[in-house]
Amino acid sequence: MTRNQDRIHMLMGSYEVDKPTEPPKRVGPVAILSGLPRTIRRHELHMIVPLADTTIYEMEIRGEFPRRYYLTSRCVVWDLGEVEAWLRQRRKDSDAGRIKKAPSPDVRLRKTRPIKEH
Numbered sequence: 001m002t003r004n005q006d007r008i009h010m011l012m013g014s015y016e017v018d019k020p021t022e023p024p025k026r027v028g029p030v031a032i033l034s035g036l037p038r039t040i041r042r043h044e045l046h047m048i049v050p051l052a053d054t055t056i057y058e059m060e061i062r063g064e065f066p067r068r069y070y071l072t073s074r075c076v077v078w079d080l081g082e083v084e085a086w087l088r089q090r091r092k093d094s095d096a097g098r099i100k101k102a103p104s105p106d107v108r109l110r111k112t113r114p115i116k117e118h
Contacts, residue, residue: 039077048083 040048049056059065066082093099 038080039071040080040083041075041077045078045083049087 042053045056051059056065060067066078066086068076068078071077090099
């Protein structure tokens, strides 16, 4: 496993199957098992949501992304459950065509045509 795969595996937990006929049982961090909200820091968020810091911040301001909160004056975290719910909702909105796509550039407005060098 690569380092990122190890982090994702550690973050999301793993699935362990005892018998082929039984459903998999989840083995994960103690925080998830105790019912407390699981929080993630910025580097973990970037492994789950591949957006730039600026984009995430602007979406938070507009209310389009789960809000961060401070555990201490220097430690910022997000609620993992809220981020996962946001991802599921974005998938549904994308499948339904409710997310606007960026417009394609109008190539007729180009001043010059880029030429590849051989």
